Amino acid sequence: MPAPITARRLAAGEPPINFAAHQFRAGNLAGARDDFEQMLAMLISAIHPGARAIAANPGDWGIDVLLGDLSGLVVIWQSKYFWPAVTRSSQAQIRESFDSALAAADRHGYQVSQWVLCVPSSLDPPTASWWDRWRARRQRETGVLIELWHETVLREMLARPDAAHVRRHYYDPYGPGPNRPLREVGPVAAELDQTLFVRQLRAAGHSEVESAKREYFNADLLAREVHAHGAAAEVDALIEADGVAYGIWEALFNAAGQAHPANPLLPGLHAAVMGDIRESVAFPAALNAGAVHRCGLMHRIVQDRRAGWVRHWRRIAAEEAA
Incomplete structure (x- = not known):
């Protein structure tokens, strides 16, 4: 029987990826959201050269990371640090983010070909069922390809050689040391x-x-x-x-x-x-x-x-x- 994945990775010298690391580093959930979004920008640009983060000034047009030109066809990545799971309470935010991205495209004269939701966790069963139905319906209505990068997808991408620097920067320095720091709620x-x-x-x-x-x-x-x-x-x-x-x-x-x-x-x-x-x-x-x-x-x-x-x-x- 093969060794468990965690054991194989540790034996290979690669610590497992813990998306709670964003909370450890930032000290709170608000900071973790920003930290996770910055990681995604690095990861996506490593996998898709030319992708870039879009700053919110004052709004981000429903875009966290963009591939393409804002005068033509674009791919949009939306970061949502839903933790520790994606539940019913997240559904409204997901719908609003997608609608906001398409409304901004209409206003500013470009077209969204693909919209990717990125989360550091997994969907619970009711939300997974909702997502499948919502995704299929909105793809039919808008013609936009909708994808979900959940924790398993993100770990697979971070394990790729071209993303090694992202993994090292955000996840390899594991451990709080002999005195575990205290975080504010x-x-x-x-x-x-x-x-x-x-x-x-x-x-x-x-x-x-x-x-x-x-x-x-x-x-x-x-x-x-x-x-x-x-x-x-x-x-x-x-x-x-x-x-x-x-x-x-x-x-x-x-x-x-x-x-x-x-x-x-x-x-x-x-x-x-x-x-x-x-x-x-x-x-x-x-x-x-x-x-x-x-x-x-x-x-x-x-x-x-x-x-x-x-x-x-x-x-x-x-x-x-x-």
Whole structure:
């Protein structure tokens, strides 16, 4: 049986491509969008000499990268940093981007022959079904060839010899080093208000949850980075760290339940768990995770519906899944 793709690439000296690297470098999703777009401009120009980025001043005419002349026939690439997946909420943006590109072409007297949507992730099943129908219909209506460059397509292109410099520049310098940097939550903070781990905190009476969001955001980036990198030692360390955090929660949850048999809010549970996680020396050193990341791993456990901060946490998790 052949070795897994990740193992073959590591053996060949090529680290796997992790599109979350744009978030690590920029520190937030807004910066990641710009960084991803700049990478695409380099990649496309490497594969299609003559392609060029178009600056938004004040608008970009619905063009991120262009091949051709704006007096004739053009190919347009549209960058959208949808992360970690392309979902129903992205559909309106996709439609608007395509319509904007064609409207600009009509206004300025050139013709779009091909429109390519570039995303660093994959479509979930409902959105993939929508995309297939929308693409077929709009191609018939407009005569424009519509393509999707999703994460698999982009990785294949970045693995080509003529794109080696792009891969090296954006993805090869893997790893945050011995001290993992902390990232600010930024624009995604409002989106985290709807997450299960925040709902569980609210149920326990927590009114301030901004530090919890920061912890979760950084731990989630860490976990995605580790899995994308594929190094066995770090993956094992992440699994062990998850087990340590879960074990601390389980012991203190049972103790809180015994100490407060009539109080469903289990007062002090969250503070006790996070305090023990911060002070614990049981977390594996190979993960290079500080206190913020370790606390965030506990929030990920809650988000995964494996724990909570009140006695009836399972009911809250079930309501979230419904």
